[in-house]
Amino acid sequence: MDLLNSASVPCHDNENALVTDLSCNDNYIAVALTNAYVHVFSCLDCSHVASFKDPCGEFVWAVSIVDDKVIIGSVDGALRVWRVNERSDGESLYNKIPLI
Numbered sequence: 001m002d003l004l005n006s007a008s009v010p011c012h013d014n015e016n017a018l019v020t021d022l023s024c025n026d027n028y029i030a031v032a033l034t035n036a037y038v039h040v041f042s043c044l045d046c047s048h049v050a051s052f053k054d055p056c057g058e059f060v061w062a063v064s065i066v067d068d069k070v071i072i073g074s075v076d077g078a079l080r081v082w083r084v085n086e087r088s089d090g091e092s093l094y095n096k097i098p099l100i
Contacts, residue, residue, distance in 0.1 A: 025065045028084060032063040038072055040065075040084055052082050 017035035029041045036054040054074045062073035070082045
């Protein structure tokens with residue numbers, strides 16, 4: 001099987017990071033890492049679109065993309081949501097929604 005496309009993850013201490021989850025929709029692919037970062041790539045050309053960092057620096061264990069929103073779950077028991085096109089390494093739209 002041939003690899004259709006590949007993309008390198010931008011450097012944010014990624015040499016020590018492991019991929020914990022990935023998610024995709026028709027437009028984006030999101031990759032969650034143990035270094036608290038989530039990187040978002042375009043499905044069209046694999047270009048890097050955005051980076052988000054868990055504000056507490058926690059491992060990101062779950063990621064999902066719904067429309068233009070990236071939803072992450074980290075080991076501090078919180079969900080955070082960002083809009084792909086509006087924010088990069090900034091405040092999340094919904095910060096620290098506690099998991100029940």
